[in-house]
Amino acid sequence: MKFREYEAKQIFREAGIPTPKSVLITRPEEAKTALPAVAGKVVLKAQVDVGGRGKAGGILPADASDIDAVAKELFGKTIKGLPVEKVLVEEAVSITHEYYLGITIDRAKKRPVILFSEEGGVEIETLAKERPEALRRIYVDPSFAELPDFIVRNVVGTAPKEIGAVVRKLYDVFQKKDAILAEINPLVSSPAGILAADGKIIIDDNALSRQGIAENRDLTEREKEAEKHGFSYVELEGEIGVIGNGAGLTMATLDIIAHYNGRAANFLDVGGGADAERVCHAVKLVSSMPGVKVIVVNLLGGITRCDEVAKGIINAAVSQEIIVRIAGTNEAEGAKLLAEHNYKMLKTMDEAIRAAVGVCR
Amino acid sequence: MIYADKNTGVLVQGATGSQGRFHINLMNEYAKAVGGRGVAAGVTPGKGGQDVFGVPVYNSVSDACAKHDIGATVIFVPGSVCGDSIMEAADAGIPTIVTITEHIPVHDVMRAVSYAEKCGSKVIGPNCPGMMIPDECKLGIIPANLCKKGDIGVVSRSGTLTYQVISELTDAVLGQSGIVGIGGDAVIGQTFSNVIDTFHEDGRTKAVVLIGEVGGNLEIEGAKRAQALGLPVAAYIAGISAPKEKRMGHAGAIIEGGEGDAASKIEALRALGVPTATRPSELPELIRRCI
Numbered sequence: 001m002k003f004r005e006y007e008a009k010q011i012f013r014e015a016g017i018p019t020p021k022s023v024l025i026t027r028p029e030e031a032k033t034a035l036p037a038v039a040g041k042v043v044l045k046a047q048v049d050v051g052g053r054g055k056a057g058g059i060l061p062a063d064a065s066d067i068d069a070v071a072k073e074l075f076g077k078t079i080k081g082l083p084v085e086k087v088l089v090e091e092a093v094s095i096t097h098e099y100y101l102g103i104t105i106d107r108a109k110k111r112p113v114i115l116f117s118e119e120g121g122v123e124i125e126t127l128a129k130e131r132p133e134a135l136r137r138i139y140v141d142p143s144f145a146e147l148p149d150f151i152v153r154n155v156v157g158t159a160p161k162e163i164g165a166v167v168r169k170l171y172d173v174f175q176k177k178d179a180i181l182a183e184i185n186p187l188v189s190s191p192a193g194i195l196a197a198d199g200k201i202i203i204d205d206n207a208l209s210r211q212g213i214a215e216n217r218d219l220t221e222r223e224k225e226a227e228k229h230g231f232s233y234v235e236l237e238g239e240i241g242v243i244g245n246g247a248g249l250t251m252a253t254l255d256i257i258a259h260y261n262g263r264a265a266n267f268l269d270v271g272g273g274a275d276a277e278r279v280c281h282a283v284k285l286v287s288s289m290p291g292v293k294v295i296v297v298n299l300l301g302g303i304t305r306c307d308e309v310a311k312g313i314i315n316a317a318v319s320q321e322i323i324v325r326i327a328g329t330n331e332a333e334g335a336k337l338l339a340e341h342n343y344k345m346l347k348t349m350d351e352a353i354r355a356a357v358g359v360c361r
Numbered sequence: 362m363i364y365a366d367k368n369t370g371v372l373v374q375g376a377t378g379s380q381g382r383f384h385i386n387l388m389n390e391y392a393k394a395v396g397g398r399g400v401a402a403g404v405t406p407g408k409g410g411q412d413v414f415g416v417p418v419y420n421s422v423s424d425a426c427a428k429h430d431i432g433a434t435v436i437f438v439p440g441s442v443c444g445d446s447i448m449e450a451a452d453a454g455i456p457t458i459v460t461i462t463e464h465i466p467v468h469d470v471m472r473a474v475s476y477a478e479k480c481g482s483k484v485i486g487p488n489c490p491g492m493m494i495p496d497e498c499k500l501g502i503i504p505a506n507l508c509k510k511g512d513i514g515v516v517s518r519s520g521t522l523t524y525q526v527i528s529e530l531t532d533a534v535l536g537q538s539g540i541v542g543i544g545g546d547a548v549i550g551q552t553f554s555n556v557i558d559t560f561h562e563d564g565r566t567k568a569v570v571l572i573g574e575v576g577g578n579l580e581i582e583g584a585k586r587a588q589a590l591g592l593p594v595a596a597y598i599a600g601i602s603a604p605k606e607k608r609m610g611h612a613g614a615i616i617e618g619g620e621g622d623a624a625s626k627i628e629a630l631r632a633l634g635v636p637t638a639t640r641p642s643e644l645p646e647l648i649r650r651c652i
Contacts, residue, residue: 105471107577107579108577110471110474110548110549111471111475141475142471143472175468178467204467206467207467210466244521245521246519246522247520247545247574248520248521248522248523248545249520249522249524249525249599251600251603252525252599254600254602255599255600255602255640256640258602259639267603300521300524303383328507349641349642350642
């Protein structure tokens with residue numbers, strides 16, 4: 001789950017990482033009095049979860065004379081389709097140099113990696129591609145509870161020494177918050193010292209409960225409903241509803257739909273050992289998506305029993321046609337039940353998917 | 362030996378939970394059918410002294426290892442405490458640690474896998490169906506009825522997709538030397554390369570089927586490793602139609618900033634000369650042409 005800038009900065013401040021003075025507001029009238037201690041210029045930053053926010057007009061400078069008008073303008077905007085509901089009012093900082101500092105996980109090396117560049121404030125992916133030598137990558141043994149000095153030295157290099165303290169504190173945030181990304185971009189040098197001018201934190205979804213986060217707000221309502229039932233669910237834009245078990249098999253189902261020039265409406269993995277009730281919920285959920293013309297159920301029973309799957313499909317009694325391919329444990333019983341209720345059951349996944357694509361033609 | 366064989370004594374951690382019980386029974390039914398040792402002991406802290414289908418349960422891994430000759434463990438404990446169970450098994454010196462559990466926080470996985478490697482243990486998984494050596498041993502949840510003994514090594518990041526591929530291979534009378542699910546998470550223990558090395562050292566594998574997904578780049582490294590060892594390899598990568606930045610069930614199956622998407626992986630594999638299927642049903646034919 002992603003934290004927005006104002007949340008990331010709150011976490012930074014709690015960890016002792018200096019940030020520019022800022023206050024979050026939810027109404028334009030609050031802008032003027034938000035930062036009474038700041039006399040000069042401020043910036044208003046829309047708290048929307050999109051990349052390239054600045055270029056899309058989500059960051060506007062203001063001063064005492066025009067702050068009301070600027071705030072009103074920003075709250076009236078939609079940035080890349082998202083309405084502006086929260087704005088961070090932040091003191092304008094005079095920047096002498098920008099750095100990039102990020103910590104993430106390297107899958108292949110199975111460990112955290114600290115990324116640092118003396119050329120901050122840029123699209124880091126672009127920098128990594130075009131000038132990889134400008135981005136330092138320092139790997140950390142995951143058993144270190146805190147960073148040893150040599151790692152901090154290797155990260156900072158010839159950049160100002162104060163950055164070392166920020167590196168240590170950000171690594172602490174990365175570990176304690178179960179982050180898969182903790183990033184400061186840019187980290188700036190200013191007359192007030194080193195400051196985290198913008199930041200991003202993404203928390204591991206598998207660690208939300210121990211981080212005290214009850215609900216993943218990055219999900220749509222239907223996705224939340226799916227999560228309640230323990231489904232992995234992603235909405236797409238086609239007309240063939242998909243229910244599978246296991247991420248790989250369900251993804252393969254989507255791929256074969258595309259292979260036959262069909263368009264999948266969703267990805268729904270019911271997980272292992274689904275019983276009639278779970279399958280029934282899954283079928284109803286997919287059926288409720290607008291535009292779904294046909295549903296493919298592609299399940300391989302290991303722990304999952306085919307007769308339970310058949311009962312779930314029959315009990316859901318949805319309006320769309322359902323094409324079923326189930327194989328494995330209790331396959332014959334499942335097939336018998338489905339035949340009794342006039343559901344089409346096909347032997348292979350290729351056949352089932354071709355039939356579903358045929359329904360949409 | 363591919364991580365384990367008929368003579369491997371198996372431990373199950375999380376033995377008294379519903380998954381643990383169910384699969385101890387299935388693993389031992391299989392062991393009985395093929396004359397293997399199967400699950401010798403179980404562990405659930407606080408439940409020492411109980412038994413599950415006749416398998417004695419201990420409070421700790423070290424207690425179990427003191428009483429039994431254990432060569433591998435299969436872990437079913439919940440994700441929130443699973444990192445600890447992996448480290449406990451490694452600390453007791455168990456060489457093969459098969460971790461079925463999904464939803465383990467990735468920081469725990471990194472720490473546990475790193476510790477296990479330092480102890481000289483090999484972690485298979487997490488978030489995997491385990492492994493299966495047909496007619497020898499079953500460590501995990503792969504349905505035994507789908508498998509057939511032979512000389513194709515199967516290594517996969519998926520669960521049910523692996524079952525799909527094994528059943529296609531078995532239907533085409535292409536038996537398997539070993540089936541290893543390495544897991545769908547962003548960070549895993551044994552990689553494609555490690556498993557392919559094991560197939561090679563064991564010597565019974567004539568060709569490898571590699572089943573990958575979106576995310577990361579381990580498939581390419583694995584295919585190169587097989588080629589360097591002179592093992593023919595055919596591949597299938599799921600997720601060519603997966604949208605970017607969307608998590609498709611596995612923590613590992615998310616495309617990060619365009620890296621590791623299925624199309625570029627398939628392209629890279631084909632550039633290496635690895636026959637790569639667009640549908641799982643094409644794999645038997647591709648692998649037959651390899652051997």
